[in-house]
Amino acid sequence: MLNRSTLIPDKKSEITDRTVGRLVAYRRLLVRLQDNDVTLVSSKAIGDMLGIKSSQVRKDLSYLGEFGKRGVGYNVGRLLGDLTGILAPFNPWQIGLVGMGRLGEALIGHSALWGENYEIVCAFDNDDAKVGTSVFGKPCYHVNDMARKIEEYGIGVLIIAVPSKVAQRVLDLALDTGQIIGVLNFSAAALAVPPEVELSDVDISVELEKLLFRLKLKEQKKLLGLVESMGSDDY
């Protein structure tokens, strides 16, 4: 169960969520490089391709050990293997998808969510038209059967893709099993989970509004700059 290659190095305590996000991106890039028969890459090259400073890349990788050769760079295959091992779970995760609406379907079909290391094993919905069907080979069960199916499938992680009004209620049904340890929440609800459960929120409309606000700030700066350049003092 605990095999050496996937163990996270001792400095692990310093690996933050932000670093992990970048590690995932590095790994994706390395896969592409390997496909293109690139065998060597520098932190500068990685950074340029991802829009990150090279020092950030080196710092991130340094948390995991010493992978590079000074004066040379990183061996693509070796680094890819090491990153893959570090990111890989000890055992594959079984994931349940709650909510088979448009977003749920999009997620279940999302190729990036079909890995060797984790798998959406089934979905849940309260719409009788969907219950009993299969989407991309994943069966859809009624929300009322969730607790039972979570145990049957050994599901430890849930993806929540239901309307925010019902998100907490439906989640609580699942938490009652005591078997859920991680939740990825796509609803706009601020979900409550016990402290031992990891919760992560992806709020699509917040992301859009953040972007639009940045644009507004820029617009305002431009407009105010204009006013100032007309020199109110001089009039």
Added chain:
Amino acid sequence: MLNRSTLIPDKKSEITDRTVGRLVAYRRLLVRLQDNDVTLVSSKAIGDMLGIKSSQVRKDLSYLGEFGKRGVGYNVGRLLGDLTGILAPFNPWQIGLVGMGRLGEALIGHSALWGENYEIVCAFDNDDAKVGTSVFGKPCYHVNDMARKIEEYGIGVLIIAVPSKVAQRVLDLALDTGQIIGVLNFSAAALAVPPEVELSDVDISVELEKLLFRLKLKEQKKLLGLVESMGSDDY
């Protein structure tokens, strides 16, 4: 065009992206409170409902002005109005959706992306079966017509929901119009945009992998703790 109520206060320069994200959440919460006829709320109450420290709530709001009454709290209606004004754009944004796959459809149907202040006006795809159709009332055009339609509709913001292999190519077609100032990228590609264009990435699989890695770290800590509690020293 520049109306007073939507102007961002002078301290605006301190408003960070993170703060904006929380402001959006505060506004959503306030709408709910107002619907439930709550008229008064404290920073502590807001924080508790959203899983945030009350000091964070107060600091965020303080960037925008003084909205609360000491010893009392915040007036829900007043604060809601102020936040709405500050977050509202000077003019509604016209948004184009690139990619009408499952994720694109989910986004176009996502109720949260239909606001008074922004609207997805149309979609683009390269699949002839989709071009010419309408989804949720939004017409779908061919990617080759994108530049023309961006100008026709006055689109300033794009949502990218195409496979990462083609994302940059398709985006470049749009950027050539010189009219795009913001891009919300759902693909896994690290997109390049000119410095005057705001880019924001929402990477669904990175979010999932980050969560799974946190779970792995916890698991490892537990396992190592177990080893330690067996007290190798004592044997």
Added chain:
DNA sequence: CACTGTGAAGGATTTCACAGCG
């Protein structure tokens, strides 16, 4: 020589702690 690995500096964000006020 070119690049990594990393302490130390610099920035950014959160939290504290308390003065100030209704």
Added chain:
DNA sequence: CGCTGTGAAATCCTTCACAGTG
């Protein structure tokens, strides 16, 4: 008295700068 608003402290994250090395 209770809660806001805010400097100051603490924490977290990124960038710099350079010693170290193949």
